Amino acid sequence: MPPSTSKPRVLSGVQPSGNLHIGNYLGALKNWVKIQYDFESIFCIVDLHAVSGKYEHESLAQRTREMAIGLLAAGIDPDSAILFVQSHVPEHSELQWLLNTVTPLGELERMTQFKDKAQRFESVPAGLLNYPVLMAADILLYRADLVPVGDDQIQHLELAREIARRWNAEFGRGEDFFPEPQPILTEAKRITGLDGQAKMSKSLGNTIGLLDSPETIWQKLRPAKTDPARVTRHDPGNPEVCNIYHLHKYFSPPETVVRVVDACRGAKWGCLDCKRELADNMIRTLTPIRERALSLQQDPGRVDQILGDGAATARRLAGETMREVRARMGFLAPMRD
Numbered sequence: 001m002p003p004s005t006s007k008p009r010v011l012s013g014v015q016p017s018g019n020l021h022i023g024n025y026l027g028a029l030k031n032w033v034k035i036q037y038d039f040e041s042i043f044c045i046v047d048l049h050a051v052s053g054k055y056e057h058e059s060l061a062q063r064t065r066e067m068a069i070g071l072l073a074a075g076i077d078p079d080s081a082i083l084f085v086q087s088h089v090p091e092h093s094e095l096q097w098l099l100n101t102v103t104p105l106g107e108l109e110r111m112t113q114f115k116d117k118a119q120r121f122e123s124v125p126a127g128l129l130n131y132p133v134l135m136a137a138d139i140l141l142y143r144a145d146l147v148p149v150g151d152d153q154i155q156h157l158e159l160a161r162e163i164a165r166r167w168n169a170e171f172g173r174g175e176d177f178f179p180e181p182q183p184i185l186t187e188a189k190r191i192t193g194l195d196g197q198a199k200m201s202k203s204l205g206n207t208i209g210l211l212d213s214p215e216t217i218w219q220k221l222r223p224a225k226t227d228p229a230r231v232t233r234h235d236p237g238n239p240e241v242c243n244i245y246h247l248h249k250y251f252s253p254p255e256t257v258v259r260v261v262d263a264c265r266g267a268k269w270g271c272l273d274c275k276r277e278l279a280d281n282m283i284r285t286l287t288p289i290r291e292r293a294l295s296l297q298q299d300p301g302r303v304d305q306i307l308g309d310g311a312a313t314a315r316r317l318a319g320e321t322m323r324e325v326r327a328r329m330g331f332l333a334p335m336r337d
């Protein structure tokens, strides 16, 4: 169990999308691994969020465990951070219901993500509308000070702050019981997929998996898009328009990055040479992660134990908050709590 600390508390969630890819790793996860030592960190696999629209229920449990394995393999340390599955702490749903009572419908209807996603449904599920209230509950349940957010979640965090303000005004007894969570603004990293066009995304099939084997990594990198001006190896290229160059910046040493620019602009090597060097450096970085994941896959009991310990700690923290919330909202306390 992570030690309790006086550091600011951070809450972050990830959907159980199954195996992680390098876009997830570079875009968010690497930052989680770093911040877990700087803050009191609570990381939650948000399976309740994953069911707010259409989803594959047959694979949900498997994807949840795969996500946990990916997070642990990538460096989330259960001795430093609390890692658990959202549905294992029922207080998330309870607080969401209570927060619904102070959330204006109009605010939910004007959320950009709701408007985008609602268009895909003939009959819009209410869960899609209430998704940001659950997100507010996730954060406020642990009275988190900070939340790492991407651009697409800023509006939801603003709403969580608004909900905290409204609840405090109504039930706070003159106190800010719920702190207004602040964003941790991290450098926005938009990792482009191997098609060289769209953001790396599992649904677009343009990813390299965090746990891909060395052979698979090379098979995927070989045909990846490069600067179209490089028709033959004698044509000079512009690395700035090539995703392979940008991936070198994440996986290769600085001197290699400089050499890539020179060799590309001067047509001193072919794109396959450039990709081979990237593949070698990528494999070097990802191999320890893959090996840790393979070992955890052999030992699902250990993964479940870590998630169980994380949920027990989370439930203790959530229980403290909910006792106070129920009392302040006027509920009769049960005889035994």
Ligand code: SF4
Binding pocket: 226, 227, 230, 237, 238, 239, 242, 243, 244, 245, 260, 263, 264, 265, 269, 270, 271, 272, 274, 275
């Ligand atoms: S040499 Fe490298 S950076 Fe230049 S276009 Fe080819 S793959 Fe891209």
